[in-house]
Amino acid sequence: MTKRRVVVTGLGVVAPNAVGVPDFLNALQQGKSGLSFEPEYERLKFNCQVTGRPDFVWDELLNCIPEITFHGLRSWGIGYGISAAVEAWLDAGLPLETEQPRWETGCVFGTSTSDSDLMRAVFNKVDALEAKKLGSRVVEQIMNSGVTSYITGRLGLAGKVLTNSAACATGSQSILMGYEYITHGMADRMLVGSSEHVDTYIFASFDSMRVLARKFNKTPQAASRPMSQSAGGFIPSSGAGALILEDLDTALARGAKIYAELKGGAFNSGGQRLGGSMTAPNPEGVIRCIREALEIAETQPTDIDLISGHLTATGGDAMEIQNWSLALDRKGSNFPLVNSVKSMIGHCLSAAGAIESVAVALQIQHQFIHPNINLEDPNPEITKRIDIDRMPTSLQQRPVNIIAKANFGFGDVNTCMIFSKYN
Amino acid sequence: MDRQAILVELKKVLAPYIKNKELLDGITENTNLITDLKINSANLVDIVIDAEAQYNIEIDADSAENMVTIQNCIDVIEEKLSSANS
Numbered sequence: 001m002t003k004r005r006v007v008v009t010g011l012g013v014v015a016p017n018a019v020g021v022p023d024f025l026n027a028l029q030q031g032k033s034g035l036s037f038e039p040e041y042e043r044l045k046f047n048c049q050v051t052g053r054p055d056f057v058w059d060e061l062l063n064c065i066p067e068i069t070f071h072g073l074r075s076w077g078i079g080y081g082i083s084a085a086v087e088a089w090l091d092a093g094l095p096l097e098t099e100q101p102r103w104e105t106g107c108v109f110g111t112s113t114s115d116s117d118l119m120r121a122v123f124n125k126v127d128a129l130e131a132k133k134l135g136s137r138v139v140e141q142i143m144n145s146g147v148t149s150y151i152t153g154r155l156g157l158a159g160k161v162l163t164n165s166a167a168c169a170t171g172s173q174s175i176l177m178g179y180e181y182i183t184h185g186m187a188d189r190m191l192v193g194s195s196e197h198v199d200t201y202i203f204a205s206f207d208s209m210r211v212l213a214r215k216f217n218k219t220p221q222a223a224s225r226p227m228s229q230s231a232g233g234f235i236p237s238s239g240a241g242a243l244i245l246e247d248l249d250t251a252l253a254r255g256a257k258i259y260a261e262l263k264g265g266a267f268n269s270g271g272q273r274l275g276g277s278m279t280a281p282n283p284e285g286v287i288r289c290i291r292e293a294l295e296i297a298e299t300q301p302t303d304i305d306l307i308s309g310h311l312t313a314t315g316g317d318a319m320e321i322q323n324w325s326l327a328l329d330r331k332g333s334n335f336p337l338v339n340s341v342k343s344m345i346g347h348c349l350s351a352a353g354a355i356e357s358v359a360v361a362l363q364i365q366h367q368f369i370h371p372n373i374n375l376e377d378p379n380p381e382i383t384k385r386i387d388i389d390r391m392p393t394s395l396q397q398r399p400v401n402i403i404a405k406a407n408f409g410f411g412d413v414n415t416c417m418i419f420s421k422y423n
Numbered sequence: 424m425d426r427q428a429i430l431v432e433l434k435k436v437l438a439p440y441i442k443n444k445e446l447l448d449g450i451t452e453n454t455n456l457i458t459d460l461k462i463n464s465a466n467l468v469d470i471v472i473d474a475e476a477q478y479n480i481e482i483d484a485d486s487a488e489n490m491v492t493i494q495n496c497i498d499v500i501e502e503k504l505s506s507a508n509s
Contacts, residue, residue: 071439072469132484135472136465 003183007422009256010092010244012084012193013358016052016237016345020087025362027344028370029395033221034345035235046204048212050220052237052346056080065154072137073150075115080240080351081147081195082154085109088191088242089155093256098156106159106187108177109148109242110170110194112350117199118142147195159187167409168310169267170194171241171353176265176415178245183264188250195240196351206236211279211314224347225374226311226340227321227382227391234312235346241354243361258422260364263402264297265417266290276412280316283323289414290327290406297418299402301328304336304418306369308360308405311340312347318381320408325385335386336404337396343373353407353415360403360419369396424504429478429497436473440466452494467491474500480507 011021016034018024027034034052041049061079062070064086073079090096118141125134140146145163152161160181166173171194178190206212213233216223225231251258268289270282294301307324311317321338325331341356348355363369371394378388406416424432434447440462441447456462462470471487474480474496480503482490490496 066442068440068442068463068466133472133475135469137469 004185005248006179006182006245006262007248007251008243008259008262008361009246009251010088010094011259011358011361012087012089012091012242013355014054014056014080014084014240015355016054016239016348019054019056021091021358021362024358025366028341028359028362029368031371031373031395032344033373034237035220035223037217037220040200041203042217044200044204046207047210047214048207048233048235049217050213050223050235051198051203052235052239052348054080054239056083069150069154072135073141075118075141075146075197076238077111077115077195077197078141078147078150080197080238081109081111081193081242082150084193084195084240084242085151085191086154088193088244092244094244096155100156101158102156103158104187105157105189105191106178106181107148107152107157107161107191108164108174109151109192110164110166110174110350111144111147112165112167112170112196113202114142114144114146115197115199116201120201151191155191157191159190165350166413167411168347168349168352169407169409169413169415170350171355171357172405172407172415172417173267174354175243175245175262175357176267176417179262179265182245182247188247190245191242192245193240193242193354194351196238196349198236198238198349203236212236213313222374224313224343226309226313226343226372227317227379228313228375229377229379231313231317231379233314234342237346237348239345239348239351239355241351241358243354243357259361260419261422263299263418263420264293265415266292266296267413267415268292269414270412272412278412279410281408281412281414283319285412286323286408286414287327290324290404290416293404293416293418299418301330303402304328304404305400306363306403307336307338308356308403309338309340310407312342318379321382321385331385333387335390337369337390337392338386339370339372339392341370343375356407357405357417360405363400364403364419364421367397367400369398369400371395426497426501429500430493432477433474433493433496433500436470436477437462440470450493452492452497454493456491478504480504
């Protein structure tokens with residue numbers, strides 16, 4: 001069976017350092033941090049008191065959704081998701097309103113957990129014997145498919161519609177699932193992406209695992225330091241990213257703007273064996289995932305210009321670089337350039353892959369490589385494998401043809417995608 | 424609070440659930456919330472909850488089930504207001 005080519009025709013983003021694609025492009029090029037100190041986390045005695053939260057004006061959702069939908073909407077994760085999805089849809093040049101279902105367009109949108117702030121309100125009402133005051137709008141916002149349902153309802157999407165969850169690989173996985181439906185002829189267009197709202201209780205649960213950076217509460221913009229020796233853990237952040245994927249012929253027929261081609265990708269698991277666990281990837285699984293992605297994308301390891309890493313700013317960064325080096329058989333000065341959006345925005349967990357893929361598409365369209373900020377003391381475990389100049393710390397304006405994007409998640413799940421300039 | 428005053432407040436309660444706000448102007452006692460005002464039936468429970476707050480009353484489940492026309496709504500609210508005052 002011949003595979004259909006899949007292109008990216010629309011982008012939307014709600015990121016800690018910018019809301020909306022034009023501002024996000026600017027923030028990436030400027031190396032703008034979106035992290036800040038959270039006084040409430042100090043009061044609650046968290047070790048890490050830094051987070052990335054989009055500068056999101058809640059009432060501006062009224063530009064995306066009708067007032068009757070807006071009234072009663074409380075979930076930040078759903079708000080971020082709708083905003084990114086509608087932006088991507090309009091960016092793709094598609095009309096917002098439709099009387100008829102859009103049978104040809106599906107949606108895979110991911111999230112990690114339902115909103116625990118919202119659940120807390122439920123617990124409080126029930127415990128206060130006010131269960132009957134919960135109303136009709138709670139269930140639709142706490143079900144995991146809530147964000148997907150709001151998006152598909154707004155846009156009338158009526159193809160394959162589903163909600164995925166794979167921890168920090170959620171966003172990449174949603175994109176890959178959309179890609180697979182299109183390339184195998186099961187859909188012409190897919191809205192894909194993911195959203196994350198790190199509320200107080202989710203944040204606390206990560207904090208208790210001692211995997212977060214705790215030494216930068218006074219200097220929050222320096223807190224996310226991927227590939228650094230001083231990297232002390234990641235910074236949980238919130239946001240959403242959305243992409244419109246289309247069959248190439250469908251996109252060309254309507255004269256759509258094309259950001260990039262998604263050549264292919266793979267997702268797998270390391271089986272939580274051979275060094276893999278609930279929280280750490282099995283290196284063999286990662287290497288297989290990267291190689292399978294290249295094979296499906298019919299791309300040679302030597303063709304990769306840039307790796308947009310998972311690179312969260314933990315001890316896992318060195319292992320990730322080692323895995324890339326082994327999978328591609330490239331090292332030293334021959335290693336691709338590598339960057340991490342997380343240096344600016346922290347780790348948006350289930351939304352990470354979607355937001356970072358928006359960054360990938362923008363780097364291809366505008367032919368630049370965004371800087372790694374806070375990379376002042378590269379980890380020697382990394383520099384013994386790759387040259388220091390492979391990790392750019394300033395904006396590089398240069399040809400970018402192929403970018404490999406990966407994300408890895410709890411549960412030992414891996415994703416790798418190969419994006420290219422559309423030719 | 425007479426029926427006209429109750430209706431004025433009731434329109435405020437209903438407004439967020441009505442897509443076409445022009446329908447509010449044509450409301451009479453015979454207006455049906457679902458078929459005339461095109462309110463999503465799932466939102467009837469929210470309207471009851473909002474009405475309880477608006478009029479500072481409690482509406483039991485049996486009464487709430489009757490609130491399908493403007494007339495029914497005003498009847499229930501009027502009754503609860505008078506029992507709250509007595």
